[in-house]
Amino acid sequence: MSKTKKVCIAFAAATMGFALTAVAAIDPIEKRSEIMKGVGKAAKPVGKMFKGESDYDAAVVAESLQTWKEAAMRFGRLFPEGTESGGDTEAAPAIWEDRAGFEEALKEFLGAVNAAIEADPQTLDAAKPTVGPVFKTCKGCHDNYRIKKD
């Protein structure tokens, strides 16, 4: 084996090791909490429109819907065994005891988001029956699968 080859292999191995470390370093508790905070942040401007506290803005609604869609698709993968507690997690034990129910609740969230994206509402009156159901799915998950720590 030439010296160059050896250096290459060593370099490749080091890169892979680094990459693996980086993958392992993703903390599911931190990540899922970050995602859920993003969901809340996206909900606030839309909620204000629904409450009549600000004017309807279809672009902002569309952006929030995309945030929620991404969250709904990633979120369910971030609750591996061993992350039941730790950090500031508000995850309830029910997520691990009733995984099917948890997945089902997330599916409802994603389904409602997809339907709203499809509808692409341009006015508040159009948004109420299409985006409104997305808001209803929040508590559909938070009733059983989240613990409030206050």
Next chain:
Amino acid sequence: MGRLAAYGVALLAVGAALAWWLTAPQPFAADYLPEHTADAAAGEQIFWAGGCASCHATPVDGKRAKGDGKFRLGGGLELDTPYGVFRVPNISSHPQDGIGSWTMLQFVNAMQRGVSPGGQHYYPAFPYTSYARMPVTDVMDLKAYLDTLPAIAGVIDDHALGFPWKVRRGLGLWKRRYLTAEPVLAVTGDDSDTLRRGQLLVEGAGHCGECHTPRDDFGGLDPTRWLAGAPNPDGPGRIPNITPAGKGVSEWSAGDISYYLEAGFTPDFDSVGGSMVAVQENMAQLTPEDREAIAAYLKAIPAVP
């Protein structure tokens, strides 16, 4: 028998008689009820304010009932507590298995004195210590409404409690200390009609204190820490402080509180969670004025950090 022994026996008998008297159930007298034509429509509002369905609706597939399932009050939910397992009874209109054949007085005695038609104490897992503060006419309206809901067959098994809790008679003493129709707080203010309405809803039918107020060593609510937050009876986590010292009420306007009860969202659009979801869904059925009254009361009570 020696004289001393005779005294001893007499003393024991007196003590037993005293204990028996102290622990006796105290139902209302037969002529207690006022003249009132019970109104089922008004009773429906009490049904939502009181959250009857949150415990008494028969669970579906192990989960709390939703939609029309909330009108099927066949019981069956199990409450796993440090005292043992409480099994929520059937209060549907079924004449044998439910409470359909109860008289009005029997119903009022259950709700406000914690006494069954058979003359036994109920456990305070049934929050009659709160319901005792309701106007009796509201309780009568509630019965008229419950009578309109479906009859569900099936008797629920009795509670499975440890000693000494399984001795129902002992609850007589507990009630002497904790059961009163007196309001928790003296509430006055410029807007006193609204405040008083809020007080009736929070301290009475709504029984908010049962979860939001910590309990003392005997399982009674600690009035000095009224609504100041408590451990979650369902498991990990905490039930939040809803006095003006708590994070929610201090930072939210009265309008924010009403909106939370109506729509289930905080001002930051975080959603309602845990057992409060069922409560919020009930509160959403109240009139806007009633939700505003609850908010006004929560804003007016003493801040307990």
